[in-house]
Amino acid sequence: MRPDDDRDLDDEIEATLDLMADEKERAGLSSGAARRAARLELGRGGAAFGVEAIKEGVRDTRPRTALSGWLSDLRQALRGMARTPGWTALVVLTLGVGLGASTAICGVVNAVLLRPLPYPAADRLALIWAHFGPESKAPASGHQLLALRERSRLFDTIGGIWVTSAALTGHGEPEQIRAGFVTANFLPLLIDKPALGRHFADGEDGPGKPALVILSDAIWRRRFGADPDMVGRTIQMDGRAVEVRGVLPSSFRIAFPESSRVPPDIDAYIPMPFDLAGGPLDVSFIRVLGRMTSGTTPVQAQAELDRIGAALRAEYKEYASQQLGFNVAPLHGEVVGPARPALLALSGGVALVLLIACINVASLLLARGAERQRELTMRSALGASPGRIARLLLTESVVLALAGGALALGIGSWLLAALQALQPEGVARTGPARLDLGALAFAIAATLAAGILSGLTPAVAAARGRIAEVLKRGGRGQTGGGLQRARNILIGCEVALGCAVLASAGLMARTMHSLVRVDPGFEAGRALTLQLALPGPRYPADADRVRFALRAQEALGAIPGVEVAGMGSNLPLDTSLPNWYSPYWREGAQEGERDGLMADHRSVLPGFFRAVGAHLLEGRDFTEDDVAQGRLVAVVDDTLARRNWPGQSAIGKRLALETMIESDFKTQPAEVIGVVHHVQFHSLTDEVREQVYIPYSLAPRNQISFVLRSRGRGDGQGGSAGRDGDDPGALASPARAAIAALDPDLPVARVVPLAHYVDQARRATRFLSLLSAALAGIALLLAVVGVYGVSSGSVTRRTAEIGVRVALGARRLDVMGLVLGQGMRPVLLGCAAGLGLSALLAPLYAHLLFGVRPFDLATYGAVAVVLVLAGLLACYVPARRAVRLDPLDALRAD
Amino acid sequence: MAKAETKSAGSGAADARSDLVRGTLEMLILKALVPGPLHGLGVARRVGQITRGAFEVGPGSLFPALHRMEAAGWLASEWSESENRRRAKFYTLTKAGRRRLEHESKRWGRVSLAIARALEAT
Secondary structure, three states: OOHHHHHHHHHHHHHHHHHHHHHHHHOOOOHHHHHHHHHHHHHOOOHHHHHHHHHHHHHHHOOOOHHHHHHHHHHHHHHHHHHOHHHHHHHHHHHHHHHHHHHHHHHHHHHHHHOOOOOOOHHHEEEEEEEEOOEEEEOEEHHHHHHHHHHOOOEEEEEEEEEEEEEEEOOOOOEEEEEEEEOOOHHHHHOOOOOEEOOOOOOOOOOOOOOEEEEOHHHHHHHHOOOOOOOOOEEEEOOEEEEEEEEOOOOOOOOOOHHHOOOOOOOEEEEOOOOOOOOOOOOEEEEEEEEEOOOOOHHHHHHHHHHHHHHHHHHOHHHHHHOOEEEEEEHHHHHHHHHHHHHHHHHHHHHHHHHHHHHHHHHHHHHHHHHOHHHHHHHHHOOOOHHHHHHHHHHHHHHHHHHHHHHHHHHHHHHHHHHHHHOOOOOOOOOOOOOOHHHHHHHHHHHHHHHHHHHHHHHHHHHOOOHHHHHHOOOOOOEOHHHHHHHHHHHHHHHHHHHHHHHHHHHHHHHHHHHHHOOOOOOOOOEEEEEEEOOOOOOOOHHHHHHHHHHHHHHHHOOOOEEEEEEEOOOOOOOOOOOOEEEOEEOOOOHHHOOOOEEEEEEEOOOHHHHHOOOEEEEOOOOHHHHHHOOOEEEEEHHHHHHHOOOOOOOOOEEEEEEEEOOEEEEEEEEEEEEEOOOOOOOOOOOOOEEEEEEHHHOOOOEEEEEEEEOOOOOOOOOOOOOOOOOHHHHHHHHHHHHHHHOOOOOOEEEEEHHHHHHHHHHHHHHHHHHHHHHHHHHHHHHHHHHHHHHHHHHHHOHHHHHHHHHOOOOHHHHHHHHHHHHHHHHHHHHHHHHHHHHHHHHHHHHHOOOOOOOOHHHHHHHHHHHHHHHHHHHHHHHHHHHOOOHHHHHHOO | OHHHHHHHHHOOHHHHHHHHHHHHHHHHHHHHHOOOOEEHHHHHHHHHHHOOOOOOOOHHHHHHHHHHHHHHOOEEEEEEEOOOOOEEEEEEEOHHHHHHHHHHHHHHHHHHHHHHHHHHHO
């Protein structure tokens, strides 16, 4: 029914009343009496009642196409909702926030955990890890890669990649890029065809082959202006001319687990120039990716790899002593694995919040249904069939659900964008997240069902002829204590669930706090870092690299404001560079013990420890002399010292360590001259491996990093890792200039404060604690809304009773106490149940926590206090209304 | 038309009866409007007149009938001034309405004849 039609009908009936009144007046009645008589005649049984009945009758005659029928229902529904704007807003907001948050987070979880990787035959791709000694997920050596390729029948392709950096020159500023050295068959495993050009052909990898490169879309656009004729062009990399073979599409990203040190944003792929067959058996650096033949299960593939491992151990004594073996790990599982616990915990939180939202809506609809009992009964008395009433209720629920759904879409897409912006690298690598419309549809359907159910109860009661009974009750829409009990139980559940969500958020916040306070073994404040990759062709000999590194360190240290400059092969918490670790053993270890221990291997110049702020516990730092003489000396971390020489000083003890002199790997004995506190190189929370530091000249790698510690205004002592101290950013341009003065063609990469890496290491936890805080906020808000709704409804219902109490002399405080007491009962009970629930749930996500126990009493106590305060606030507003009631008004309220 | 009638006949006695009443009311309204446009109350009064008070049309059935008939295209309506200068909604017979009246009158004639015969037969 169009509004025009209805207004027209109103006018017509009004006009008819006037005409009738005129008639009566002409018949001699006074104008007032005439009007009353007209009303009576028109109504025949009670004023508004009659007019409404006429209107209803007319409306029923309207030609009811399906559309106009629905429109009429829709209009009535909208009218009904407009009569109770507060209630409508609560339902729509609850739905919008609850559904929006859950669809967004489901979208992220879905993108990360469930969607297949965007590669051809992605379900057949698997990483092949080597395991030896204590290392279970190690790269393979070239020899091992070839052996696997040769002997495996269940993998149709086995390729490998090793990521390092390269210098791009000859075209504007020199730039350091990430380069992936790949076997020729590696990229075809991940993409059918480059966007431009073609893949490397078989046999184009290996030593002495022409220099080729396949570029990423990003660098093609940034560096080469998206030149459509890029294929075949020659570019300068590491001082050599390299021919561009192809350009990858913009959507292409490598999805490897973070621990593999194969980052997603590789700029250039270069065929491996190494002689894999002739290289050392046990220099492991290649991440191996294989594609199983179709129909092969990972279990079958593993069995085959076990056989190959056994054969290799039998043939090569090096492998036997290492206890070499291989693990197959389906790529998808490896990629999403690290994110899975956090995302599952998050999904759990979302489920709780969604449940709270549903409970809220159910409670609101229940209250509404009861309040509308009179209205529905009236409609039924006027002849509306139960079907008609059901349709009206359905329409209302549809409108509510759609409005909530629309709001949810808005909130959801906003939240999704926020989540993706915050999401740390290494979480969602399978593809972009989308709103989970399936979850949204399900939730909307649930709302519809709840709306009809809660509305139908009164409708059915009416249809069963209890009309008189309902009308007699004076339309306060009470269904007695039953409804209040039901709502109290719902609110209790809601508070309990909210408590669990709050507790988890509290524990995550404590975890974040612990992470900020944890001692990472270095001081991030006042330190600027930069990275260089010395191109092999221009720095071929060890001496070239050592000389350059020493001069650079000296130049950087001479910049005004720099207290000390240090140089090392790796930076703490920088996981982008290849991590070198190797076996070591203490002097005198038996043959059998020798392959049991691994240490991260760092080559540094004197001053590195001071520059990063590592704590030297014993002994001394290296000297320039140690470097110049190539003395076989080492600094170890306290973990290694404790393991090998418990209760003794490590100084003067001897270790067998790997060195790399003129690209030759050799294990040599070295004397321990110092012990430093363990430096967290991999994560803030885990001590991954013991550490060995040797002078740079014993392993002059071409990847080097510098740390510049600026002179602070403070004493430069103490303080935890963080952004305290002066901004080291001011040193960036003098540092670039200093390097450019030594070698203008050498790109200076990643000039960032050391604190940046600390930030990065905290990102995943910060992401989680932020999300859980957001969820907790929503849960708290919904719980407050729920408590408020129930408490306020109860005050409205008991207006008359409260009036009587006040009339009989109850003081304001008594009334306040009455309302608060009644409102707080479900809150307190829910809170108690919620603490129990939290204690049950906490062990499920205990592995995400750090520095706080799952049953942290302080956190639980704080959660209880917050909930009780929120509950008091929610009850206080209606309580104040009750206190301010004028007893006369209250008694009059029917 | 024939088809619709069979259907309504088959749908039960109650329907047939209300059809009869509705048909009668509609016929009377059409008849009342033959001389010229009338507002709702006027229609009710005219029906009272032409049936000599035998039919009193209450507003509860009058207005739904008027609207139904307007929707069916038998009546047209328009707001204008009444004799005592009140604004009122006036209904006019349309061409379709006249045809309908003719049809209804014939049918009514047949039905009443049938009833009269039936009554005579006993």
